[in-house]
Amino acid sequence: MTAARRPGERAGLTRAAVLAAARDLLAESGLGSLTMRALARRLDVAPNALYSHVPAKAALVDDLLDEVLAEVDDSGDLYELLVSTYEVLLAHAELVPLYLARQGARGPHAARLGDTMLRLLADQGVRGERALDARRVLIVFTIGFAAFATHPPLEPGADVPLSVGALFDNFTRGLRWLLAGIGS
Amino acid sequence: MTAARRPGERAGLTRAAVLAAARDLLAESGLGSLTMRALARRLDVAPNALYSHVPAKAALVDDLLDEVLAEVDDSGDLYELLVSTYEVLLAHAELVPLYLARQGARGPHAARLGDTMLRLLADQGVRGERALDARRVLIVFTIGFAAFATHPPLEPGADVPLSVGALFDNFTRGLRWLLAGIGS
DNA sequence: TCGTTAGCTGTACATCGTCCAGTTTAGCTG
């Protein structure tokens, strides 16, 4: 809570360190606490110091979102890829609202997953326009469901909290319906 | 841009008037411009005057979201209800991100739609837990797709903007897949 | 007619993301 450094002295920050601290902060204190100032405090640094490593908060968030997608296993079939995505999203529940807010991720890992999805769709004969449509449907469904699973659902009247397992089953069931339909 | 009133004088505000102004503001200038202060400016009133009619911004937004759902036609079958919902959401594109952020609407109209959905599901033999699951899937799908349709999609690499009509077809196709699957 | 209350204004607070101007250090060049 005091000045640990005088102007000009360095703290040895790294872009990676900032990202890591952001992830920790998010995991510990939730979405509302992810603040440039809080992040700086945690790194024992003045708030603007962060801007030497990150151009803006939105970029930081984008990196965070994309980074998480690196955990997705894309070595299986389409169904497995999406189930893995769902699980990864649930494992980072605090981030899910941000995926919604920013309409998905944009970085290289997201691109990789997007490409893989198209390839897997092509493998089962879905190509071109229809493949793009299918991918869109599947992404919407997966992220949307993750959002439902990670936050107090609207559920007009239901009181039972709805277990994680039940929601997972619900997700996979809907996913199978969709995949069946897409495959015609 | 000056003080049109002295302390104590009234402006004749109404909760309804505030809501209406908020809707107009949203339609004209978009989501980022929906600010208590901008709203007050448009009503020619001090910012805090709004708090005599609305407890907080979040409540205002919730009202807005629910209000829009009044336009949904729930006199048809499940398919028609959801298509109507999709169309209504598209007609209020600026609001869609807010539906995502707040996980749907919570007011009486949302409740009505939720109840109607359960009834329509029951009509075709889907009840209990499975009906709740189905409703969840359908809501996620509909809101999620509306979000895709109303905002620059992530589309990892696609450059064609994707017409409203194409997205609508995509939506109805996915919807039919889901409904078919739900009906077993 | 008077008192109470509800609808205002004015002012202010805490918080946010981010910019500008300095200061110092690290790293490269010669």
Place this chain on the structure above:
DNA sequence: CAGCTAAACTGGACGATGTACAGCTAACGA
């Protein structure tokens, strides 16, 4: 090794935001 440039910081500030508090006053019920 000397010198210079560029990058990493601090300090302070700006313009937002949502919202609380206190006062004034017009409208309304008794």
